[in-house]
Amino acid sequence: MADDQATFSQATLALGGKDTAFPVRQGSVGPEVIDIRKLYGQTGAFTYDPGFTSTAACESAITYIDGDAGILLHRGYPIDQLAEKSTFMEVAYLLLNGELPKQEELERFTHTITRHTMVHEQLATFLRGFRRDAHPMAVMCGIVGALSAFYHDSTDITDPQQRMIASHRLIAKMPTIAAMAYKYTVGQPFMYPQNSLSYTGNFLRMTFGVPAEPYEVNPVIERAMRRIFILHADHEQNASTSTVRLAGSSGANPFACIAAGIACLWGPAHGGANEAALNMLREIGRPERIPEYIARAKDKDDPFRLMGFGHRVYKNYDPRAKVMQATAAEVLKEMGVTDPVFDVARELEQIALHDEYFIEKKLYPNVDFYSGVVLSAIGFPTSMFTALFALARTVGWVAQWNEMISDPEQKIGRPRQLYTGHTQRDYVPVGER
Ligand code: CMC
Numbered sequence: 282m283a284d285d286q287a288t289f290s291q292a293t294l295a296l297g298g299k300d301t302a303f304p305v306r307q308g309s310v311g312p313e314v315i316d317i318r319k320l321y322g323q324t325g326a327f328t329y330d331p332g333f334t335s336t337a338a339c340e341s342a343i344t345y346i347d348g349d350a351g352i353l354l355h356r357g358y359p360i361d362q363l364a365e366k367s368t369f370m371e372v373a374y375l376l377l378n379g380e381l382p383k384q385e386e387l388e389r390f391t392h393t394i395t396r397h398t399m400v401h402e403q404l405a406t407f408l409r410g411f412r413r414d415a416h417p418m419a420v421m422c423g424i425v426g427a428l429s430a431f432y433h434d435s436t437d438i439t440d441p442q443q444r445m446i447a448s449h450r451l452i453a454k455m456p457t458i459a460a461m462a463y464k465y466t467v468g469q470p471f472m473y474p475q476n477s478l479s480y481t482g483n484f485l486r487m488t489f490g491v492p493a494e495p496y497e498v499n500p501v502i503e504r505a506m507r508r509i510f511i512l513h514a515d516h517e518q519n520a521s522t523s524t525v526r527l528a529g530s531s532g533a534n535p536f537a538c539i540a541a542g543i544a545c546l547w548g549p550a551h552g553g554a555n556e557a558a559l560n561m562l563r564e565i566g567r568p569e570r571i572p573e574y575i576a577r578a579k580d581k582d583d584p585f586r587l588m589g590f591g592h593r594v595y596k597n598y599d600p601r602a603k604v605m606q607a608t609a610a611e612v613l614k615e616m617g618v619t620d621p622v623f624d625v626a627r628e629l630e631q632i633a634l635h636d637e638y639f640i641e642k643k644l645y646p647n648v649d650f651y652s653g654v655v656l657s658a659i660g661f662p663t664s665m666f667t668a669l670f671a672l673a674r675t676v677g678w679v680a681q682w683n684e685m686i687s688d689p690e691q692k693i694g695r696p697r698q699l700y701t702g703h704t705q706r707d708y709v710p711v712g713e714r
Contacts, residue, residue, distance in 0.1 A: 296324050310345060327697040333518075334593070339526060340688065343376060343680055344517040351597035351645075355515060356380070364604045369480050369510045369673075370394065373452055376515055376680040397453035398474035398483065400461075401431045405471055408461055417462040417668040418547045424458050425451075426540035436534035438686055447535040448679040455672040456480065460487035463665055481506040484672075489660060501615040502659055505608050509655065512601040512648055513670050515677025521546040525678045526685050530694040535682060542678045543671045549588070552674070555666040558589030559622065559653025567621065568628045575629075579638045589650030590633060596643035605651040612658045623654050 291302040292315045301323050304316045314337045321327060330336045345354045353360040356375050363372055367381075370391045374382045382390060407427060411420055428450070429436050435447035461471050464487075472487040482498040485506060490496030516522070525542040529535070546552035565574050577585040592599060606627075613623055630646050633639045656666050685691050 294320075294324065296326060299324070308340075309342075311347070321697070327699070329699050332593075333523070338518060338523060338694070339685065340690070341517065341681065341684060342379070343684060344515045344677070346517055346594050348592070348594035348596050351595060351600050353516070353600050360512065360600050361604055364508045364511045364601075367511065369507050369514070369676075372511050372514050373676045376676055377448065377683065393449055394453045394480070395476045397450050398457055398476060400454050400457050404431055404458075405461070408465055411465065413466060413468065415462075415466070417459065417466065417665050418543065418553075418671070420462040420465070421458060421668055421671055422540055422543050422547070424462070425455075425543055426537055428454070428536035429534045432536065436536070438529075438532060438534060441687075444535065444683060444686060448683060451535065451539055451675050451679055455675045456484035457487060459665070459668045459672045460484060462668060463488050463661075466662075466664070479503065479507070481510060499615070501611065505612045505655060505659065508604060508608050509652060509669065510673040512604055512652075513673035515674070515680060518681075520548075520551050521674065522678060522681050525682055527694040529682045529685055530691065532693075535679065538682055539675060539678050542674070546671055546674065547667055552667045552670040554588050554647070555649040555652045555656070555670060556663045558649050559657060559663055559666070561588045562622045562625050562629070562653070565625050565629070568625055571625070571629050571632055575632060575636060579636075587629070587633060587644070589647055589653075590639070591642070591644040592647045595645060595647065598645045599647040601648035602646040602650055605648055605655065606646075609651045609654045609658070612655050616658050618658045620654060620658060622657070626651060626654055 290305045290313075292305050294301050294303065301320075303320065306314045306316055308314065317328060328336070343356065345357075346352065355363060355372065356379055358375070358381075363375075367375075371382060371387060373394070374387060374390045404424065404427070408420065408424060411423070432447070432450055435443045435450060437443045457474055464471050470492055472490050472492065474483050475486055476483070478486060478498060482503050485498055485503060486496045518526075521542040524545040525538045528538040528541040533541075549557045561574070565571060574585070574587070577583045578587045578590075609623060609626075612618075613620060630650070633644070633646075639645075653663065653666055656669065657663070661669065
């Protein structure tokens with residue numbers, strides 16, 4: 282990588298009558314990046330970029346997105362190929378280690394993950410402290426943060442061995458924790474993992490199975506779940522991944538960092554959009570009501586937005602949404618479900634794609650537009666949608682966290698600000714104000 286990333290030119294900034302040159306770096310693909318690390322030292326100025334729309338906060342070799350072309354690559358491999366041909370364990374290995382595993386490597390990795398699927402028995406007692414109606418994301422934030430108390434022997438981030446054990450533990454235990462969060466809300470007993478099943482098959486059984494009878498994994502649903510997990514596995518420096526990196530930059534332990542990522546993911550502008558999108562589609566209810574919602578989405582005075590539409594990076598069709606749409610059709614057919622919500626979604630997509638407002642702003646369906654339809658057909662309540670996203674994204678989070686910790690240029694994340702408050706003034710005693 283080093284050759285590809287060589288500094289090859291300079292950008293000159295004219296400020297206060299002085300020209301200062303900054304190196305321009307080129308990644309293996311993608312836009313040029315002006316290295317402004319010395320900007321403050323050399324000019325005394327900061328840059329202003331709320332929302333990091335033009336700021337590369339790190340160097341990374343994991344995931345690449347070309348938002349204009351609608352391309353998503355993990356370690357160079359296109360997402361549609363991985364979703365179609367690969368398994369979640371293989372993608373997890375790829376994200377973590379950089380290469381697709383050979384047969385023996387895959388078996389060893391799968392065996393390792395499988396051996397970490399159980400959680401400390403005391404964790405079940407901890408979980409039972411939540412209200413029965415607690416949102417699964419609230420439970421996930423709490424439980425994953427608490428893992429650092431249960432697995433303290435893998436929190437020394439200076440030890441690569443402990444980092445890897447913590448990463449394996451997180452990937453392996455997330456399905457168990459997400460399924461427990463679900464079981465608790467429906468009042469059914471927690472199901473122990475069944476290690477002879479696939480990662481997704483095991484998760485389906487822990488969620489929908491009961492101890493009183495055997496659970497048969499439906500291969501169509503298992504395949505759909507696998508695709509959903511792969512589609513959500515990583516997405517470069519999105520808000521929750523950047524949160525994980527920022528939390529990790531202070532040296533915080535990996536369980537605490539992933540809990541921070543889960544908290545960020547919960548928001549409706551990010552992972553919470555899948556829940557919000559399905560709620561919106563249900564609210565629309567019938568194709569005749571679509572124009573009313575399109576009009577609201579376009580109205581500047583109405584805060585309503587089409588959930589599952591638009592993306593900070595994609596200014597083209599999100600490649601994940603394409604796979605998700607096909608998966609939705611497959612699952613509905615298998616389950617024999619004729620969900621009017623799917624018809625509303627397809628019709629809404631068509632109307633929006635031909636509407637001047639959406640065309641001009643380059644707003645296309647994103648991964649969350651169809652995922653709710655699929656997850657609902659499988660049997661998940663809407664409150665579980667974002668928890669499933671968190672489960673799958675854990676792989677990306679730990680891969681990015683490991684990459685950051687191993688980066689010799691890594692520093693504590695500490696943005697600057699454009700201060701617009703009062704300048705210095707003297708304290709006035711309360712009776713004189
Ligand atoms: N419906 C209607 N108008 C929209 C929408 C939408 N879904 N998304 C963006 N716009 C408009 C927005 O009003 C703005 O218009 P103007 O330039 O006239 O002010 C313009 O498009 C640009 O929007 P922005 O908010 O400046 O863009 P952003 O890059 O900051 O936001 C986004 C990206 C994903 C937060 C936003 O598109 C959105 O809120 N979408 C709905 C929520 C959603 O589906 N989120 C899931 C994202 S994909 C999964 C994930 O990453 O977690």
